[in-house]
Amino acid sequence: MADDRPGEDRDASGGDAAGPFAGDGAGASERDGTGAGDAGSPTGAPTARGRLRGFPTRARAIVGLAWRDLAFARGRTLLAVAGVALAVLTLLLLAGTSAGVLETGTQQFDRADRDLWVTGESIGLTTAGGGGFEATIHDAHEISAEMESRPEVSTAAPMAFQTLYVGTDPENLETVVATGVPGGGSAVSIREGSGFTGSDTHYADGTYDGPLTKEVLIDERIAERFDVAVGDELHLGGSITRARETRYEVVGVSNTFSSFLGTPTVTIRTSELQTLSGTAGTDAATMIAITVADGADVEAVHDELQAAYPEYAVRTNEEQLEAVVGQQTAVFVGAGLLGAVAVLTGAALTATLLALHVYQRRETFRTLRAVGVGGRSVASLVFVQGALVGLGGWLVAIAAADPAADALNRLVARVVGFDGLVAVPDAALPLSAVVAIGLGTVAGVIAVWRLPAPASTTRGH
Incomplete structure (x- = not known):
């Protein structure tokens, strides 16, 4: 007869469902500064000072558990990271193209050595x-x-x-x-x-x-x-x-x-x-x-x-560039929609994979709750997993941004003759980090809804 003890459920890979949590002092970390109470509290209830003192320990424990759990489900983690990376890389390249078009246009008008342009x-x-x-x-x-x-x-x-x-x-x-x-x-x-x-x-x-x-x-x-x-x-x-x-x-x-x-x-x-x-x-x-x-x-x-x-329209170099770019509104709107689709697709993929991960590890999360890990800590664990996925996707995206921009520049130069049209601006990198970690965190919020109720600490009759 199969043994259904909590914490020993095995996942599809054949490993222990407890996996990375086995032997970890999760319960102790949760109780440190919160469960044991503060010496200065006559009721034994945790005080604000005790909670603050225990926060670094709990934070390290949660990050460590999140990292180990993601590493345990390596395939899903890599796929989620790839989804975030693709979304962020798309945004970086679109931002680089927009910045490159404006910079190239400015350079071309400067090289023309003219001050004003008269057109219809x-x-x-x-x-x-x-x-x-x-x-x-x-x-x-x-x-x-x-x-x-x-x-x-x-x-x-x-x-x-x-x-x-x-x-x-x-x-x-x-x-x-x-x-x-x-x-x-x-x-x-x-x-x-x-x-x-x-x-x-x-x-x-x-x-x-x-x-x-x-x-x-x-x-x-x-x-x-x-x-x-x-x-x-x-x-x-x-x-x-x-x-x-x-x-x-x-x-x-x-x-x-x-x-x-x-x-x-x-x-x-x-x-x-x-x-x-x-x-x-x-x-x-x-x-x-x-x-x-x-x-x-x-x-x-x-x-x-x-x-x-x-x-007639008399324009300065800057105004003429704005007029030329303004005639390509449809192109820029299409690029913006492409970026939005990339972000939504990355968010959906990451959220789906993280929710699936939570579902398949539900017995492990029940066990954590049963041994004394608080609900907020378990939710924080999932949030941190989402943030780590977002951070990993961002690191992959910025590593691939320059090679991808170089490849696009070679293609653009061959097709339209402009060199260096795609130039990823430095300011886009920290903003892309916000987007990437935001995607992961949103995925974590969605995945928290899939967290199971805590396992009973007593056996039923």
């Missing part, structure tokens, strides 16, 4: 003319000239972004993002070659009947992709037919706009890009980039231009 109210993508960014400004050259005539404005450059067909073989053309700029200057950094020479002959005071300069700047990825160098020729056009008929000479290698846009680019003059893409009729541009004169106050110039051109 919003910039979107278009499929017209081969694709690219919508032209939000018309009569762009004329408006730019008006702005540049102001003494507080040093340069006002109309810029366009369109998709062109590009290639060395007219029968094998590929689509590439093309940037249109009025000319060279300090805003375009040349790594190889001489860059643009002479003036914009094609614009010809708005007639667009001047000769094409047929000069193109390429970035390093375009050079590698098409195996071309300075002095070689590329076919360019807004249509396949136009590209087969039009050749441009590579006059320089510049990564300025590929870094700004995060994609391989070719750069030609704005008027020539307008002609090739079919937008010359309205002198359409995506934006006007403005550099203020030395000593001029950027905010003051911003206010003056906004008042003079109310139909």
Whole structure:
């Protein structure tokens, strides 16, 4: 006949249900400072001083018991730790991506060496003319000239972004993002070659009947992709037919706009890009980039231009970055939902496993209560187990954060061209510890509900 004595129930692994508690002075620890009473108490009841004096002993005992019990159920513990680690790692990477996007955007605008940006109210993508960014400004050259005539404005450059067909073989053309700029200057950094020479002959005071300069700047990825160098020729056009008929000479290698846009680019003059893409009729541009004169106050110039051109949005670098990020609200909302799902999934997994652990060890907890361990101490034991699981998950997550961020950065650099886009901020680490230990503690609270009633200290008849 099976023996059903409390404390000797065996779990599924074949071990003693008492497992890690066997031989431990749990009851003594519980009674120390509370059960024995204080010498100064005439009734023998525990005093506040006695409880405080016994607290360190009880705390060490509870933490020790919690650790030993988790180690005894190693499989469930590791799975619970993995659930917390996955949730925290997801949050860290999402925070790192958000911080990296803002930091990278700030760097790109700083490298552009411009102070103000003039656009329509919003910039979107278009499929017209081969694709690219919508032209939000018309009569762009004329408006730019008006702005540049102001003494507080040093340069006002109309810029366009369109998709062109590009290639060395007219029968094998590929689509590439093309940037249109009025000319060279300090805003375009040349790594190889001489860059643009002479003036914009094609614009010809708005007639667009001047000769094409047929000069193109390429970035390093375009050079590698098409195996071309300075002095070689590329076919360019807004249509396949136009590209087969039009050749441009590579006059320089510049990564300025590929870094700004995060994609391989070719750069030609704005008027020539307008002609090739079919937008010359309205002198359409995506934006006007403005550099203020030395000593001029950027905010003051911003206010003056906004008042003079109310139909356009005049933004500082910071405002333009906020506008670009604001257009990706859906992406950030999706990322936030992904983080919320990760946290809820981690919490559910941890709570389920901890509750299962409590259920399977129910005879052990009954035995602890029977030998004198108080209910609050048993509940504290489960709370501590949850906190230890959370702490373990946090340690795993922060150990994996940097390698995971490096792997994501390599993937992002390959896909969109930006390096270092995922950068886990230092401030996120202590906050993630709060989340991790909080997850474990919540799981402990849920698991406490599964604690059994204490075993009877007398046998029934």
